[in-house]
Amino acid sequence: MNLKAERGAATRDQLLxxxxxxxxxxxxxxxxxxxxxxxxxxxRGALYHHYAGKDALFEAVLEATEAAILARIVQAVEGIADPxxxxxxxxxxxxxxxxxxxxxxxxxxxxxxxxxxxxxxxxEERYSFxxxxxxxxxxxxxxxxxxxxxxxxxxxxxxxxxxxxxxxRDQATAEAAMEEFLRRLLSHG
Amino acid sequence: MNLKAERGAATRDQLLxxxxxxxxxxxxxxxxxxxxxxxxxxxRGALYHHYAGKDALFEAVLEATEAAILARIVQAVEGIADPxxxxxxxxxxxxxxxxxxxxxxxxxxxxxxxxxxxxxxxxEERYSFxxxxxxxxxxxxxxxxxxxxxxxxxxxxxxxxxxxxxxxRDQATAEAAMEEFLRRLLSHG
DNA sequence: CAGGATTACAAACCGACTGTCGGTCTACGA
DNA sequence: TCGTAGACCGACAGTCGGTTTGTAATCCTG
Numbered sequence: 001m002n003l004k005a006e007r008g009a010a011t012r013d014q015l016l017x018x019x020x021x022x023x024x025x026x027x028x029x030x031x032x033x034x035x036x037x038x039x040x041x042x043x044r045g046a047l048y049h050h051y052a053g054k055d056a057l058f059e060a061v062l063e064a065t066e067a068a069i070l071a072r073i074v075q076a077v078e079g080i081a082d083p084x085x086x087x088x089x090x091x092x093x094x095x096x097x098x099x100x101x102x103x104x105x106x107x108x109x110x111x112x113x114x115x116x117x118x119x120x121x122x123x124e125e126r127y128s129f130x131x132x133x134x135x136x137x138x139x140x141x142x143x144x145x146x147x148x149x150x151x152x153x154x155x156x157x158x159x160x161x162x163x164x165x166x167x168x169r170d171q172a173t174a175e176a177a178m179e180e181f182l183r184r185l186l187s188h189g
Numbered sequence: 190m191n192l193k194a195e196r197g198a199a200t201r202d203q204l205l206x207x208x209x210x211x212x213x214x215x216x217x218x219x220x221x222x223x224x225x226x227x228x229x230x231x232x233r234g235a236l237y238h239h240y241a242g243k244d245a246l247f248e249a250v251l252e253a254t255e256a257a258i259l260a261r262i263v264q265a266v267e268g269i270a271d272p273x274x275x276x277x278x279x280x281x282x283x284x285x286x287x288x289x290x291x292x293x294x295x296x297x298x299x300x301x302x303x304x305x306x307x308x309x310x311x312x313e314e315r316y317s318f319x320x321x322x323x324x325x326x327x328x329x330x331x332x333x334x335x336x337x338x339x340x341x342x343x344x345x346x347x348x349x350x351x352x353x354x355x356x357x358r359d360q361a362t363a364e365a366a367m368e369e370f371l372r373r374l375l376s377h378g
Numbered sequence: 379c380a381g382g383a384t385t386a387c388a389a390a391c392c393g394a395c396t397g398t399c400g401g402t403c404t405a406c407g408a
Numbered sequence: 409t410c411g412t413a414g415a416c417c418g419a420c421a422g423t424c425g426g427t428t429t430g431t432a433a434t435c436c437t438g
């Protein structure tokens with residue numbers, strides 16, 4: 001089980017890479033399986049052998065993208081001990097990352113509608129949301145009863161901010177606003 | 190020009206009503222024009238005479254829904270003078286409204302992906318976002334330079350909260366958390 | 379190492395769907 | 409009364425997602 005498995009994995013990776021680019025460029029609806037096949041030079045049978053359908057292909061792309069994002073964010077906050085500082089660093093890193101149209105279109109815009117909001121939520125729980133909630137809880141600024149909901153709202157705010165930055169809003173101002181937003185949120189007012 | 194125009198308007202309304210229900214139930218992708226035609230008893234020609242295509246039909250549904258939402262929120266805050274109280278009342282009203290699956294699926298989940306994030310933003314600007322920004326600005330709690338971005342982030346947080354409530358989260362807790370969130374955001378920490 | 383089992387891939391094909399187009403009918407205005 | 413424009417019809421074409429059948433190569437087992 002080596003040559004065969006390797007070939008399969010290579011094919012999957014190739015399909016994933018091409019699909020990621022096309023989904024990011026033209027969105028889920030605007031991307032046809034046909035186009036993926038044409039660029040890859042593979043047949044329909046090959047694609048449907050590796051992925052159950054268009055949704056499954058999209059979900060694989062989404063999962064891979066989320067994993068890549070998480071790795072970059074972990075890298076941005078490593079070595080920071082203070083939870084509040086970590087939250088800030090992670091947030092800013094995410095806002096900068098989301099400038100990437102791949103992340104925008106796939107993770108933030110199409111994903112909820114394609115795989116369903118619940119499943120998208122569950123996925124985020126395992127990635128960005130998990131980190132946010134952990135860091136936010138560690139600051140101790142939010143009452144336990146509200147922690148979960150505050151983490152959700154904060155993540156939504158961050159995502160929105162990222163989308164705005166990517167649409168030409170001034171990045172420096174957005175980052176300053178984000179810091180202010182965090183400061184208020186963590187205040188004990 | 191009366192009977193003819195009336196018939197046309199009635200047909201449009203009928204299509205809008207049926208499409209709204211189907212889009213809310215099965216999402217944009219899961220709803221076929223065919224199904225709309227079947228339920229309405231009309232022909233393809235009739236539908237395409239009134240709406241340029243499936244996207245245009247969706248957009249009309251979206252616009253009508255947003256208008257209905259705005260009306261209900263205006264009703265919820267009328268008579269309130271204090272901006273902070275108005276913001277609170279409007280926010281809670283919106284969280285409760287978004288329990289409606291029609292609003293959920295169409296406005297919050299499918300819309301950005303179907304008509305594009307920019308156009309969706311522009312639409313919201315004319316509706317819910319406009320109100321939020323006005324009320325938030327009137328409280329005077331947010332520096333002018335950050336007002337626009339804070340309004341965006343707040344609206345995103347509210348929408349997220351609404352989606353959570355509709356997925357079975359305890360509504361009372363969510364509303365309490367929302368109040369706490371607002372309090373912190375408006376604090377002068 | 380022989381042969382069945384499994385895997386990777388190919389290609390024709392199917393059903394469903396969106397959008398188009400020529401045409402009909404009827405209310406309206408001149 | 410007659411021409412026009414708007415409301416509506418239904419057949420058709422093109423596209424797309426997914427299925428099915430077939431083939432070759434690799435893997436595992438006796």
